[in-house]
Amino acid sequence: MALADIDQDEDATVEAITSTTVYVCITCRRASDPEDAPRPGLALARATARAAEGTGVTVRQVHCLANCNRALSAAIRCDGTWAYVFGGLEAESDAAALIEGARLLARAEDGIMPWRGRPEVLKRGLIARVPPLDFMQETE
Amino acid sequence: MALADIDQDEDATVEAITSTTVYVCITCRRASDPEDAPRPGLALARATARAAEGTGVTVRQVHCLANCNRALSAAIRCDGTWAYVFGGLEAESDAAALIEGARLLARAEDGIMPWRGRPEVLKRGLIARVPPLDFMQETE
Numbered sequence: 151m152a153l154a155d156i157d158q159d160e161d162a163t164v165e166a167i168t169s170t171t172v173y174v175c176i177t178c179r180r181a182s183d184p185e186d187a188p189r190p191g192l193a194l195a196r197a198t199a200r201a202a203e204g205t206g207v208t209v210r211q212v213h214c215l216a217n218c219n220r221a222l223s224a225a226i227r228c229d230g231t232w233a234y235v236f237g238g239l240e241a242e243s244d245a246a247a248l249i250e251g252a253r254l255l256a257r258a259e260d261g262i263m264p265w266r267g268r269p270e271v272l273k274r275g276l277i278a279r280v281p282p283l284d285f286m287q288e289t290e
Numbered sequence: 291m292a293l294a295d296i297d298q299d300e301d302a303t304v305e306a307i308t309s310t311t312v313y314v315c316i317t318c319r320r321a322s323d324p325e326d327a328p329r330p331g332l333a334l335a336r337a338t339a340r341a342a343e344g345t346g347v348t349v350r351q352v353h354c355l356a357n358c359n360r361a362l363s364a365a366i367r368c369d370g371t372w373a374y375v376f377g378g379l380e381a382e383s384d385a386a387a388l389i390e391g392a393r394l395l396a397r398a399e400d401g402i403m404p405w406r407g408r409p410e411v412l413k414r415g416l417i418a419r420v421p422p423l424d425f426m427q428e429t430e
Binding site: 173217223234235276278279280 | 311313316350351352353354355356357363365367369373374375416417418419420421423425426427428429
């Protein structure tokens, strides 16, 4: 492989990472939490933003991913990939897994987050996924 | 309103509808269904395609939306809107509701499917939603 090819590959990876976004619901709380307590969703969003530093992954706070019964919630996607929604996250421990999932997805040539190497919480916490805009029909 | 304005509005509506897609999982079955029985997800996909005729809404078959525990599953979105995942759908009765939801979303200027007027099954069956690509931060 020529040096120019390596540079091109690196450029492509940087571009993919830049479009990679983790959306964290800041309204999410456990059913047992009082309404006026600090929201663990917000704590997860802040921890995820810290974990994203230097990775090029964008972290966005969102008010609701409509996964309230299985909080805490986050979604991951890049431009042109499938979008993934995760639930059952922990504010204290799962920020790094979200960033790792985002980086796995950014590197996936087929736009699908690989199962192999995926953090455990992004396996057991998978809620749903949505195809990319240019997705074509799959048939029986 | 001048006639030209009306034409322009109609063009905009047609364009929004054209980019409107319903993804129906064709693998979905009830837990009690035998593995080799015809999949009710496929029946829902076919019924939805029939219900879409003449509306401009695109219906795409997909192998898995990762909502298997709360099947039958479908997702709806337009270019630039939030994407919605629904579960607990019935093959025999819910195709028209999916198309109605898609048309509501296509007409929504804020990219959010309105609650008012939304078919009941798209209220109680809401699994999750994902922001559009150009979504910006919401803050506490």
